[in-house]
Amino acid sequence: MITKSKQALKFLSDENRVKVSLRLRGRQMARPELAVKVMNEFFEMVKEKGQMDKPPVQEGRSITMMLAPIAKK
Numbered sequence: 715m716i717t718k719s720k721q722a723l724k725f726l727s728d729e730n731r732v733k734v735s736l737r738l739r740g741r742q743m744a745r746p747e748l749a750v751k752v753m754n755e756f757f758e759m760v761k762e763k764g765q766m767d768k769p770p771v772q773e774g775r776s777i778t779m780m781l782a783p784i785a786k787k
Contacts, residue, residue, distance in 0.1 A: 726760060731780060731781065732781040734753060734756060734780075736749050749777050766781060
């Protein structure tokens with residue numbers, strides 16, 4: 715997850731939006747709240763460069779969230 719957060723920080727510092735997605739497989743479907751917890755931990759890693767544009771939402775087997783760069787004043 716460290717590599718993914720470094721890439722997300724790179725995109726956010728270039729003023730790009732980032733879509734983070736997880737795919738639930740098999741028994742993971744029984745505990746989607748753990749996947750949301752992983753998403754929130756990921757956001758904690760990148761929150762100095764980005765803000766949560768869309769919170770984690772489950773759509774079938776995937777959970778997605780959108781991150782946007784922090785607006786410069």
